[in-house]
Amino acid sequence: MASFGARRIDPARLAALRAAAQLLHRPATAKHPADVARAICGAQAQDPSAGRLAFRARSPRVRAVDVDRARTEERSLLRTWVMRGTMHLIATEDAAWLVPLFEPAFADNSVRRLVQLGIDVPTQERGLREIRRALEADGPLSRGDLVERLRHREILLDSSSRLHLFRLAIARGIACLGPDVGSQTCLVGARDWLGEPPPHQRDAALNELARRYLRAFGPATEADFAGWAGLGLREIRSALAGIGAELAEARVGDQTAWTLKGAARRPRRRIVRLLPAWDTYLMGHRNREFLAEPARWRRIMPGGGILRPSIVVDGVAAGTWRLRRGESAMQVEVEPFADLDPAAAEAIAAEAVDIGRFEGRPAALVDAPTG
Numbered sequence: 001m002a003s004f005g006a007r008r009i010d011p012a013r014l015a016a017l018r019a020a021a022q023l024l025h026r027p028a029t030a031k032h033p034a035d036v037a038r039a040i041c042g043a044q045a046q047d048p049s050a051g052r053l054a055f056r057a058r059s060p061r062v063r064a065v066d067v068d069r070a071r072t073e074e075r076s077l078l079r080t081w082v083m084r085g086t087m088h089l090i091a092t093e094d095a096a097w098l099v100p101l102f103e104p105a106f107a108d109n110s111v112r113r114l115v116q117l118g119i120d121v122p123t124q125e126r127g128l129r130e131i132r133r134a135l136e137a138d139g140p141l142s143r144g145d146l147v148e149r150l151r152h153r154e155i156l157l158d159s160s161s162r163l164h165l166f167r168l169a170i171a172r173g174i175a176c177l178g179p180d181v182g183s184q185t186c187l188v189g190a191r192d193w194l195g196e197p198p199p200h201q202r203d204a205a206l207n208e209l210a211r212r213y214l215r216a217f218g219p220a221t222e223a224d225f226a227g228w229a230g231l232g233l234r235e236i237r238s239a240l241a242g243i244g245a246e247l248a249e250a251r252v253g254d255q256t257a258w259t260l261k262g263a264a265r266r267p268r269r270r271i272v273r274l275l276p277a278w279d280t281y282l283m284g285h286r287n288r289e290f291l292a293e294p295a296r297w298r299r300i301m302p303g304g305g306i307l308r309p310s311i312v313v314d315g316v317a318a319g320t321w322r323l324r325r326g327e328s329a330m331q332v333e334v335e336p337f338a339d340l341d342p343a344a345a346e347a348i349a350a351e352a353v354d355i356g357r358f359e360g361r362p363a364a365l366v367d368a369p370t371g
Contacts, residue, residue: 005257006249009219013288014252019117021216021263022281023058024271024312030059033067034091036074041212042088044096044278050309051089053276056358062139063292063358072179073087075193079177079185080170081106084230088280096204102230107171110164117161124168127155131169131208140178140186173197203242210239211246211260217284219250219257227286271314272347274321274332274355278307281315292317296337311336313344323355323363330356330363 009017021028022040032037036058037043045051052067052236064081070077071089078092095327114124127150134141134149141149145187147162157165169175175330178188191197192227213225226236240247240258275281288297300317301307311319311334319336330351340348349365356363 006251008251011253011290014219016285017315018217018290019221019271019273019281019312019315020219022275022284024275024315025269025280027059031061032058032076033057033070033089034093036062037089038091038094040216041208041209042082042090042094042280044086044280044283046087046088047277048079050276050278051079051087053355053358054089054279056355057273057275057279060354064131064360068180076085078194080119081167083228085109092194093192095263097208100200101199101202101205101209103171103173105230107168110168110171113164114161117158118166119157119161119165124165125157126153127157127165128169128172128174130155131187132164132174135175135187135189135192139192140181140188142181142184142186144184146187155327190226203238206235206239207242209234212245213220213265213284214247214258215258215281218259218263220259220285221250221252221255224257224285224287226285248331270343270353271312271349272344273312274334274348274351275310275312277309279310281312282307282310282317290315299337311348313340318344326354329361330367332363334365334367 014118018027029040033055036055040058043051043054052064055062055067067077071079078088078094078095079087079089080095080099082088082090082098085102085106100307111121111124115121130150130153131146134146143162146166147157150157159295164312166175169187170177173190175187176193177185178193179186209229210225213228214220215226217228220238222236225240226233230237241256246260248259248261248263250259282291291297292300296317299308300310300320308320309322310317311321317337318340319334321335322333324331324333332355335350352363352365
């Protein structure tokens with residue numbers, strides 16, 4: 001039952017409200033990659049090129065080179081595993097409170113998987129000590145360099161076990177992902193790269209997570225928050241209770257949802273965006289009916305771990321697209337679910353040009369091949 005005074009939100013307006021919360025209207029405040037990452041509580045980035053494009057969708061100023069510079073030179077962005085155990089680009093200043101929230105489950109999973117792969121716990125601990133010593137003495141180091149150093153210490157790793165040992169080193173605060181050398185992201189000592197972390201206060205961090213989530217994804221339900229974070233409902237409810245004085249209750253259909261008091265209203269201008277694969281906007285809510293009807297959602301997420309780049313109009317999925325990179329230019333292939341009105345079609349053409357601006361080479365819009 002709705003509480004007295006709970007604001008009813010028209011389901012037809014819900015997508016546009018959530019799109020604005022995700023900065024898809026590209027506000028003037030989104031000037032720097034770290035500003036964007038902070039506002040949306042991280043950009044999903046298991047695919048580095050798609051992760052970069054999430055910043056373009058939210059800022060008309062940011063370029064791909066700015067995102068790379070923020071991560072590798074300024075150190076204002078950090079690529080690491082957080083929500084749902086998934087790689088994100090987060091604001092580095094948020095790492096001290098955000099990363100430890102997910103480290104216990106992350107570390108336990110890595111330990112368990114390493115044992116399954118034949119690396120017992122004493123060998124894991126010995127490997128972590130060697131990684132710490134190597135990074136303190138000679139970091140940053142590529143993963144290949146670290147594997148070779150571990151081999152000399154008779155710690156033999158295959159491609160699977162090395163991934164989980166490095167993830168365990170990151171979860172334990174020994175290492176983090178740092179600069180690139182060629183196509184490889186090197187590991188560095190976490191304290192060398194990030195400084196000494198302050199004491200972690202889990203309750204305060206959970207409260208901040210709730211605050212950031214609702215700012216970036218509200219209106220949202222408890223189930224939405226739990227699904228996005230990958231945390232249990234007990235902690236989710238505790239986090240929401242911890243910021244109870246800041247919350248406004250809303251009703252979306254028959255569901256209770258929450259926003260922050262004074263949350264941004266729906267923007268007046270239309271929002272048309274080409275979102276990259278695995279964009280965080282698509283991952284923020286358990287119930288995705290506001291985004292697309294089931295048949296259309298299956299075209300975006302057909303299974304097998306695939307979530308395709310999407311065309312979004314006022315927060316609603318209107319099709320898919322693909323970026324084809326040539327040596328000197330790029331093609332943006334679009335495949336709308338239905339005919340687009342002239343204004344939306346014109347906006348999508350402008351989006352294709354803007355992808356070229358972001359990437360630093362020309363991009364042209366083409367229709368996806370049929371058949």
